[in-house]
Amino acid sequence: MLLMIFLVLVLLLVQAFLPGKFLADQIGPEGQMGPRDNLPEPTPELSRSRRALANLQETLPIFLALAILSIVFDEQGWLSLLGAGAYFVARIAHLICYMKALSPWRSIFFLISLIGNVLIAIPLVTHIWS
Numbered sequence: 355m356l357l358m359i360f361l362v363l364v365l366l367l368v369q370a371f372l373p374g375k376f377l378a379d380q381i382g383p384e385g386q387m388g389p390r391d392n393l394p395e396p397t398p399e400l401s402r403s404r405r406a407l408a409n410l411q412e413t414l415p416i417f418l419a420l421a422i423l424s425i426v427f428d429e430q431g432w433l434s435l436l437g438a439g440a441y442f443v444a445r446i447a448h449l450i451c452y453m454k455a456l457s458p459w460r461s462i463f464f465l466i467s468l469i470g471n472v473l474i475a476i477p478l479v480t481h482i483w484s
Contacts, residue, residue: 358438376400406452429477437473
């Protein structure tokens, strides 16, 4: 599970850098170093990368909490690992679909990532009452 947490955090890092890359492409390095008071309208790529990052940030705390709980309660069986893997792969696919404006695939991969979180949570349910 630690590997899955690490991979998801690497994905977060990549997604956190994308808006800066697209902004630098749009306004140049000199504009990046300035106060950025009068930025032009963002390009579609910049807007999509910002929204994709915000979307990841909505589900990431849930994934991290569940993944850490699965480590704490030693519930790192095949179901939890399948869920973590599904979350990770679905989030990569979600980013790709978001950047390429592929609907409804973006929403489908978002749903798969949520199902991945549910799969991680299932083995933890027994610990609620213990």
